[in-house]
Each structure stands twice: as C-alpha cells, then as structure tokens.
Amino acid sequence: MGIVMGPNQYGKSECRIVTINRDSSRHTIKDLNVSTALRGDFDETHYTGDNAKVLPTDTQKNTVYALAKEQSVGEIEDFATRLGRHFIDTQEPVKGARILVEEYAWERIPVSGTGHDHSFARSSDEKRTTAVTIDGSETHVVSGLKDLVVLKSTGSEFWGYPKDRFTTLAETDDRILATAVTARWRYLHTDVDWAKSFESVRETMLETFATTHSYALQQSLYEMGKAVLEKHPEVAEVRMSLPNKHHFLVDMQQFGLENNNEVFFAADRPYGLIEGTVSRDDVEEAPKAWYSLPEF
Numbered sequence: 323m324g325i326v327m328g329p330n331q332y333g334k335s336e337c338r339i340v341t342i343n344r345d346s347s348r349h350t351i352k353d354l355n356v357s358t359a360l361r362g363d364f365d366e367t368h369y370t371g372d373n374a375k376v377l378p379t380d381t382q383k384n385t386v387y388a389l390a391k392e393q394s395v396g397e398i399e400d401f402a403t404r405l406g407r408h409f410i411d412t413q414e415p416v417k418g419a420r421i422l423v424e425e426y427a428w429e430r431i432p433v434s435g436t437g438h439d440h441s442f443a444r445s446s447d448e449k450r451t452t453a454v455t456i457d458g459s460e461t462h463v464v465s466g467l468k469d470l471v472v473l474k475s476t477g478s479e480f481w482g483y484p485k486d487r488f489t490t491l492a493e494t495d496d497r498i499l500a501t502a503v504t505a506r507w508r509y510l511h512t513d514v515d516w517a518k519s520f521e522s523v524r525e526t527m528l529e530t531f532a533t534t535h536s537y538a539l540q541q542s543l544y545e546m547g548k549a550v551l552e553k554h555p556e557v558a559e560v561r562m563s564l565p566n567k568h569h570f571l572v573d574m575q576q577f578g579l580e581n582n583n584e585v586f587f588a589a590d591r592p593y594g595l596i597e598g599t600v601s602r603d604d605v606e607e608a609p610k611a612w613y614s615l616p617e618f
C-alpha cells in the first residue's frame with residue numbers, strides 16, 4: 323500500500339485591497355477581497371519540503387497589489403483572469419489558478435442632491451463575487467452575489483408538510499418571507515459584458531422573489547434560478563444558498579391585544595437553510611474544480 327499526495331492548491335487568502343482612480347477629481351473606488359490559489363506541480367514541497375517550485379503566498383499577495391497598479395482593476399472577472407493568467411504564464415510549475423474576488427459596494431455621499439467627488443458610504447453588506455478558474459488555456463467564470471437581504475411582508479405561505487409527534491409549527495397562509503441571498507452563476511463562456519450581466523441577473527432574481535407567490539422558500543429558489551436562465555443565455559446554472567430568516571408572530575393574547583400579522587420577533591438562529599442548483603438540462607455538469615478544490 324502506498325500513500326500519495328492528492329489534489330492540492332495553495333495561495334494567499336483575503337488580500338484586502340482598495341484602489342482609487344484619480345484620473346479626474348471625481349474619484350472612483352474599488353474595494354476588494356482577493357484570494358489566490360495556484361495548482362500545478364507541487365508534489366516536492368509536500369513530500370520533502372523542497373520549495374524550488376513554490377511561489378510564496380507573500381509574492382502572490384504583492385502581485386495582487388502590483389497588477390491593480392499596472393492596469394486599472396475594472397470588472398472583477400477581468401481582474402481575476404489577469405491575475406490567474408499572470409501566475410500561469412510566468413511560473414512554469416503553475417498549471418492552473420483559482421482566483422476569488424469579493425467586491426464591497428460604496429456609494430457617493432449625496433451632498434446638496436449630487437454624489438460627492440471623493441466621499442463615499444458603504445451602501446450595504448451585499449457583495450459582488452467571482453470565482454475564476456484557469457486550467458491551462460481554459461478560463462471558467464462563476465460569478466455571484468452574497469448577503470443580498472430581501473423580505474416579503476405577504477405573499478408567502480407554508481403548509482401541507484408532514485406532521486409527526488415533534489411537530490409544533492403552525493401552518494400559515496400568510497407569513498413574512500425573508501432571506502439573505504447568496505447566489506453563484508456559472509457562465510458558458512467568457513465573451514460577456516460582466517457588469518451588464520451582473521446587474522441583469524441581480525435584477526431578475528429580485529423581481530422574481532418579489533412577484534412569486536411563495537408556498538416554500540424552495541419554490542422561490544427554483545423560480546429565481548429559472549428566471550435567470552430564461553433571460554440569460556450566457557448562464558449555464560445558478561446555485562443558491564438561502565437562509566430562512568424566520569419572523570415569528572408575537573403572541574399578544576396574554577396582554578389582551580390582537581396581533582394581526584403586524585408585530586414579529588425576528589429570530590437570528592437557528593435558521594432553515596435552503597440550498598439548490600437550477601440548471602439547463604442540455605449542458606454538462608461543471609467539474610467540481612470550478613467551485614472548489616478537485617475532489618473536495
């Protein structure tokens with residue numbers, strides 16, 4: 323019986339980088355969290371500690387800063403692709419790269435009705451994300467968003483589920499439905515206007531959440547994914563993770579008040595976690611490696 327090193331990657335995680343474009347007095351800001359991971363011929367460092375082929379993660383971090391200086395960052399998908407290609411093209415042992423980017427949203431602070439030139443406010447917790455996986459000459463892009471918090475104050479029911487001796491949940495034909503959307507969608511190719519596609523996918527998911535009369539968060543998940551695929555031929559599949567942010571009706575009978583679906587206790591945990599993939603039935607499944615480490 324032998325023991326061998328399996329799939330592996332290494333890199334610098336969570337390089338926080340802020341860039342300011344000062345081409346005019348109206349500055350623009352890009353606020354990113356960038357993680358690099360290199361894949362390739364790294365058996366020796368694992369077997370013997372011979373680092374001859376190991377580009378230090380410290381150098382990878384510096385490269386993130388340097389490439390952001392050499393050319394403006396632009397769309398996160400393009401920046402991630404440039405980074406990944408740089409490592410593959412300049413380091414012989416590197417055969418593949420996986421670059422993750424999260425982008426934090428800043429809005430101009432309104433002053434007398436117009437956005438200020440160089441003062442910004444963090445607009446929400448929402449992040450735009452991308453995961454670019456480069457394998458030799460092939461580039462695969464999975465973009466997404468994180469922590470887009472949404473709520474419907476009606477138009478949501480939940481009933482018809484199995485009951486057993488532990489069931490206490492009451493069936494409801496009118497409840498609050500709230501979640502923080504994390505979504506990742508896989509592109510079929512890279513000939514994409516990234517910003518436009520992102521805005522349109524986001525808008526489609528929001529519109530569908532709003533207009534779907536929901537009998538389960540699972541149903542809303544499917545409808546949101548389906549709407550994205552129907553509108554976006556460039557997208558092969560959508561994966562979503564939807565925490566059910568429960569809002570429990572406060573029982574006011576004890577103090578003689580009738581609560582007509584007006585006052586809720588917003589629980590933060592535990593929460594239901596509804597997850598799923600909506601895909602076209604005529605495209606191949608993505609290799610695991612585009613989402614995480616192969617075989618993990």
Ligand SMILES: O=c1[nH]c(=O)c2[nH]c(=O)[nH]c2[nH]1
Nearest residue numbers: 480491537538539540566594
């Ligand atoms: O939309 C829902 N899906 C569930 O699976 C579930 N389970 C639960 O207790 N409440 C809900 N709501």
